Amino acid sequence: DAGVTQSPTHLIKTRGQQVTLRCSPKSGHDTVSWYQQALGQGPQFIFQYYEEEERQRGNFPDRFSGHQFPNYSSELNVNALLLGDSALYLCASSLDYRTSSHEQFFGPGTRLTVL
Amino acid sequence: GQNIDQPTEMTATEGAIVQINCTYQTSGFNGLFWYQQHAGEAPTFLSYNVLDGLEEKGRFSSFLSRSKGYSYLLLKELQMKDSASYLCAVRDRGGYQKVTFGTGTKLQVIP
Numbered sequence: 001d002a003g004v005t006q007s008p009t010h011l012i013k014t015r016g017q018q019v020t021l022r023c024s025p026k027s028g029h030d031t032v033s034w035y036q037q038a039l040g041q042g043p044q045f046i047f048q049y050y051e052e053e054e055r056q057r058g059n060f061p062d063r064f065s066g067h068q069f070p071n072y073s074s075e076l077n078v079n080a081l082l083l084g085d086s087a088l089y090l091c092a093s094s095l096d097y098r099t100s101s102h103e104q105f106f107g108p109g110t111r112l113t114v115l
Numbered sequence: 116g117q118n119i120d121q122p123t124e125m126t127a128t129e130g131a132i133v134q135i136n137c138t139y140q141t142s143g144f145n146g147l148f149w150y151q152q153h154a155g156e157a158p159t160f161l162s163y164n165v166l167d168g169l170e171e172k173g174r175f176s177s178f179l180s181r182s183k184g185y186s187y188l189l190l191k192e193l194q195m196k197d198s199a200s201y202l203c204a205v206r207d208r209g210g211y212q213k214v215t216f217g218t219g220t221k222l223q224v225i226p
Contacts, residue, residue, distance in 0.1 A: 018213045033214075035216075040218075040219075041218050041219070042204075042216035042217050042218045042219045043121075043158070043202070043203050044216070045213055045214070045215065045216075048211060048213070051209075055211055056211045056213055060182070060214075088155075090157060102146055102148075102163050102165075102206070103160065104148075104160070104214060105160070106157035106158050106159070107157060108156065108157050109156075110159050111155075
């Protein structure tokens with residue numbers, strides 16, 4: 001049973017460019033959350049997807065957008081990249097909050113460097 | 116919203132016991148997580164407390180007091196591989212039960 005997978009592992013972009021990061025949740029999970037983790041900080045919640053809809057969002061600008069596909073996989077898009085967007089981007093999968101499960105499994109992350 | 120505080124760094128000796136504290140202020144509480152994160156890797160789940168008291172799991176234990184907004188993670192018989200960051204995270208009661216992380220405590224285990 002594959003856990004949460006993310007691609008790519010590492011990515012280098014320049015300011016102003018756009019980037020797309022991908023995540024496949026753990027088998028059986030239907031909810032995907034995205035986090036940004038700057039060096040030395042805890043993960044910061046970007047948004048959460050369920051049933052192909054963004055249903056909760058953290059304090060991130062509209063440059064950050066996403067999508068969830070019918071197979072529950074998800075993409076995170078960041079437009080007009082800034083130097084400050086350099087971070088580890090983590091995808092976490094879980095079951096819908098209305099279930100009794102509290103488990104949230106993280107993928108290995110995508111390390112984004114903006115030059 | 117959530118406000119979570121934990122020490123930035125701690126050092127402990129191999130074989131010893133260390134306690135990592137976490138305090139939180141929240142508008143709605145539905146559980147507290149502890150995660151371990153080695154440098155450059157994803158967080159891995161350690162424990163989840165939703166009721167007051169101590170949960171023991173091998174060398175690791177986690178305690179919660181909801182009335183005090185306080186939790187700790189206790190690591191016994193420390194090993195060098197326990198050197199990592201330990202993240203405290205709180206789950207909202209309302210909405211879609213978003214999880215908010217603290218900044219993490221970097222633990223260094225020395226010989």
